[in-house]
Amino acid sequence: MTGNIYTSRILILNFGSQYSQLLVRRVRELGVYCELRAWDITEMQIRDFAPHGIILSGGPESTIKSNSPRASEYIFQAGVPVLGICYGMQIITVQLGGQVNKTTNLREFGYAQVAVITNSPLVQNIQDDISSNGQPLLDVWMSHNDNVTSIPHDFITVASTKTCKFAIVANEIKRFYGVQFHPEVTHTKQGQHIIKRFVLDICCCQALWTPTQIKINAIARIREQVGDERVILGLSGGVDSSVTAMLLHYAIGDHLTCVFVDNGLLRFDEANQVLEMFRNHFGLNIVYVPSENRFLSALAGIKDPEVKRKIIGRVFIKIFEEQAQRLKSDIQWLAQGTIYPDIIESAVSTTSKAHMIKSHHNVGGLPKKLKMRLIEPLKELFKDEVRKIGLELGLPYDILYRHPFPGPGLGVRVLGEVKKEYCDLLRRADLIFIEELHKANLYYKVSQAFAVFIPISSVGIMGDSRKYQPVISLRAVETIDFMTAQWAHLPYELLESVSNRIINEIDGISRVVYDISGKPPATIEWE
Numbered sequence: 001m002t003g004n005i006y007t008s009r010i011l012i013l014n015f016g017s018q019y020s021q022l023l024v025r026r027v028r029e030l031g032v033y034c035e036l037r038a039w040d041i042t043e044m045q046i047r048d049f050a051p052h053g054i055i056l057s058g059g060p061e062s063t064i065k066s067n068s069p070r071a072s073e074y075i076f077q078a079g080v081p082v083l084g085i086c087y088g089m090q091i092i093t094v095q096l097g098g099q100v101n102k103t104t105n106l107r108e109f110g111y112a113q114v115a116v117i118t119n120s121p122l123v124q125n126i127q128d129d130i131s132s133n134g135q136p137l138l139d140v141w142m143s144h145n146d147n148v149t150s151i152p153h154d155f156i157t158v159a160s161t162k163t164c165k166f167a168i169v170a171n172e173i174k175r176f177y178g179v180q181f182h183p184e185v186t187h188t189k190q191g192q193h194i195i196k197r198f199v200l201d202i203c204c205c206q207a208l209w210t211p212t213q214i215k216i217n218a219i220a221r222i223r224e225q226v227g228d229e230r231v232i233l234g235l236s237g238g239v240d241s242s243v244t245a246m247l248l249h250y251a252i253g254d255h256l257t258c259v260f261v262d263n264g265l266l267r268f269d270e271a272n273q274v275l276e277m278f279r280n281h282f283g284l285n286i287v288y289v290p291s292e293n294r295f296l297s298a299l300a301g302i303k304d305p306e307v308k309r310k311i312i313g314r315v316f317i318k319i320f321e322e323q324a325q326r327l328k329s330d331i332q333w334l335a336q337g338t339i340y341p342d343i344i345e346s347a348v349s350t351t352s353k354a355h356m357i358k359s360h361h362n363v364g365g366l367p368k369k370l371k372m373r374l375i376e377p378l379k380e381l382f383k384d385e386v387r388k389i390g391l392e393l394g395l396p397y398d399i400l401y402r403h404p405f406p407g408p409g410l411g412v413r414v415l416g417e418v419k420k421e422y423c424d425l426l427r428r429a430d431l432i433f434i435e436e437l438h439k440a441n442l443y444y445k446v447s448q449a450f451a452v453f454i455p456i457s458s459v460g461i462m463g464d465s466r467k468y469q470p471v472i473s474l475r476a477v478e479t480i481d482f483m484t485a486q487w488a489h490l491p492y493e494l495l496e497s498v499s500n501r502i503i504n505e506i507d508g509i510s511r512v513v514y515d516i517s518g519k520p521p522a523t524i525e526w527e
């Protein structure tokens with residue numbers, strides 16, 4: 001049971017398409033709650049989810065192979081509309097008595113034009129163009145090897161392309177639809193329009209999945225789950241833990257205790273800002289654990305980035321555990337800021353039927369060890385949804401939309417051995433860079449920007465005296481998904497003022513360089 005009180009909800013079965021996540025987002029953008037589940041979800045689980053409609057995703061398999069995935073027969077008996085996309089359409093076809101064949105000369109990849117030949121609520125009044133004989137035309141995006149060659153006897157053909165006779169098929173009475181193209185990708189111009197038709201008009205879902213409603217719902221659920229018991233949360237000041245903290249705060253007030261471990265690897269003045277905001281401004285109950293020395297002494301002499309990351313994670317868990325043990329007799333729940341993309345990867349499964357949960361990178365294994373129950377109020381939300389709820393909860397925009405900051409913090413931005421003096425220099429350089437980006441109105445135009453400390457000295461001359469000091473590298477990238485990235489072509493004037501300020505204002509740095517490497521091959525962070 002998902003425990004979600006939304007009455008309007010769509011179930012998306014994942015057959016492994018590269019666009020499955022996108023599909024989830026498209027439905028949620030319409031204001032309708034949906035979940036992506038493994039294709040082999042059981043009838044019981046479907047009944048439990050109680051969807052208003054079911055969408056079957058695309059997938060890499062071929063229905064021609066005997067052991068390829070099929071949907072539970074129950075989806076056709078549930079009495080709700082079904083939309084099959086590509087592979088999803090192909091299994092609707094074979095499961096309901098039609099045929100699919102491999103027709104190498106008819107496969108299509110990329111742009112195609114679909115002509116609507118029969119009126120259907122799915123595409124009525126939706127068109128990009130009109131043909132000479134008056135048929136509505138749609139520009140769509142295809143990616144398939146197999147073709148439906150005959151449709152189930154109670155289906156009709158709604159639209160065709162020149163090479164694909166069955167581009168849209170339907171059983172209007174049962175409200176079963178199949179589309180051979182991908183409406184969830186933006187190359188299909190009217191794609192979102194078609195998804196909207198299906199979700200809002202055909203499934204009759206209500207658009208209630210709005211930030212305000214999500215917030216109210218989440219708070220109600222936390223109260224229901226936790227009752228008058230107590231919760232502990234590791235607060236880092238990052239988006240996910242901040243929003244988790246605020247939801248819990250509104251739900252259970254002082255029954256929430258936040259543990260804020262200051263690892264000494266945070267940005268300039270960050271610990272103060274986190275305390276100022278959450279403790280003084282919002283009145284949260286925060287156990288502040290200044291731990292710079294413990295982290296730095298554990299890191300002493302360590303140069304290898306992977307070893308550094310592991311040490312930072314381990315020391316964090318140790319400290320958090322100590323605090324939790326200290327408070328434990330009083331506390332029954334451990335909260336984590338796990339978000340949907342953290343668990344969504346496990347939603348395609350050929351073996352396990354469960355919606356497995358990946359443990360949070362920071363505190364994996366902790367709940368078991370502490371014998372606490374786990375509460376994850378954000379686990380159904382995408383990052384942009386989390387941010388919007390954060391705004392609803394009164395968190396400032398610049399916290400919610402700040403560039404990503406790695407868990408190990410400056411530990412992986414000071415190259416090689418991490419020392420306090422290096423961190424201090426880096427914090428100041430980073431602050432100048434970020435300040436200047438804000439001044440130039442470019443901060444939100446780049447996806448991530450930061451400074452890196454290179455502990456190799458270079459020669460400089462200042463006021464006629466020779467300097468031999470370490471180097472700061474600036475890095476700014478533009479990216480959509482952080483999987484690939486380009487270095488940002490920042491204006492020379494900006495780079496110049498950042499460089500001047502760093503060299504003039506920070507005693508200890510005499511050279512600044514700009515990183516012009518793309519990802520791949522260079523990662524965004526240096527370590």
Ligand code: GLN
Pocket residue numbers: 017057058059060061062085086087088143144145146147
């Ligand atoms: N694998 C199937 C085909 O090639 C479906 C492809 C898809 O869902 N994109 O036809």
